[in-house]
Amino acid sequence: MTPSLQHKVPAWRAPLLVGAGLLALAALTLFDAWRVASGVGPGVGPSAAMKLIALLLAALGVAHLVQAARCAKRVLLRDALDKSNYRSLAWVLGGLVAQIAALALGVGFILSSFILFIATARGFGRSLKSWGPVYGLLLSTLIYLFFTKALSLSLPMGPLEQLLG
DSSP states (O other): OOHHHHTOOOTTHHHHHHHHHHHHHHHHHHHHHHHSOOOSSSSOOTTHHHHHHHHHHHHHHHHHHHHHHHHHHTOOOOOTTOOOOHHHHHHHHHHHHHHHHHHHTTOOHHHHHHHHHHHHHHHTTOOTTSSHHHHHHHHHHHHHHIIIIISOOOOOOOHHHHHHO
């Protein structure tokens, strides 16, 4: 066995450690939320946001532990001469360049992000005949609406953004 493979860290170790850390952080946040004095009136008290954050951290921690378990089931040692996947890298970098060019041409945030999403999905092996492009357009639109409506930030506008108001 070559020296580079003897010290290889298993793929499941990182999500396991992150998951355990997130669960510990969730427990600490929940403990702090219980120590905060409750509100005087009915409704949401000052600790509600902390409890929500603790719940979300716990959910992320469990998701990481599930991912670690899945990775542990399919651990395969790769060949020491495993080459980088330049085709995937080209798709992702090409998508980024296309997004920047689309923004410069005034296409807008939604369509330029959609272009990047499709190129990245293709780089990771997703077929363009799948539901990936639909998810990309939906996700780009939701992100645009969240940032512009909920956070009142201005993003580059194109024809599609003007239709949305």
